[in-house]
Amino acid sequence: MKRVHLFMFLLWTAGCGVAAGPVAVVDLRCEHLVDPLGIDTETPRLSWKLQDGRHTRGKRQTAYRILVATAPDKLTVGKADVWDSGVVSSGQSHLVAVLPEMPLQSGGDYYWKVQVRDERGIPSGWSEAARFSMGLLNRSDWKGEWIKHPSASPEKHIWFRKKHLVNDLPATAFAYIASAGYHELYVNGQKADSRVLAP
Secondary structure, three states: OHHHHHHHHHHHHHHHOOOOOOEEEEEEEEOOEOOOOOEOOOOOEEEEEEEEOOOOOOOOOOEEEEEEEOOHHHOOOOOOOOEEOOOEEOOOOOOEEOOOOOOOOOOOEEEEEEEEEOOOOOEOOOOOOEEEEEOOOOHHHOOOOOOOOOOOOOOOOOOOOOOOOOOOOOOOOOOOOOOOOOEOOEEOOEEOOOOOOEO
């Protein structure tokens, strides 16, 4: 009798595993990167993963909706000022191209989030907001002259330091750097990132 009860218990728990579980959208990436700065393609591609806390069998994505905006507080339906993909019937969650009606701006800063629908058409909650920025895409966007040490010959590399002072504290600032060799960027005496001798 105990074996029969045990079998019925296992059968019941297995059946519970088929029930729909909550799904979350996580690990948002743009061009394989987390919150990248200076994307050098006019059509960035977005990716995400599904997370099901109950490990439900057959859990899958059947549709998605992406919002892209110029500020986090605009990431709502009807307010997304860059792109609202609408509900797209697709299981694709890897390298989905951003296709706004107007091209993304060179040097623009963008925020995005995504919602999916599962195999039963039930929508998930919206993901956390992610971010990406565009690089300077056009040759005409780059202004200025190469910084060079006065005594440096074309064949020889000499370290040269250039300071730029900002009088007012900006809300956001981007430094676009092109170097013929290696460079390091410091802000207020602190390295801006962990790279050493970045090309």
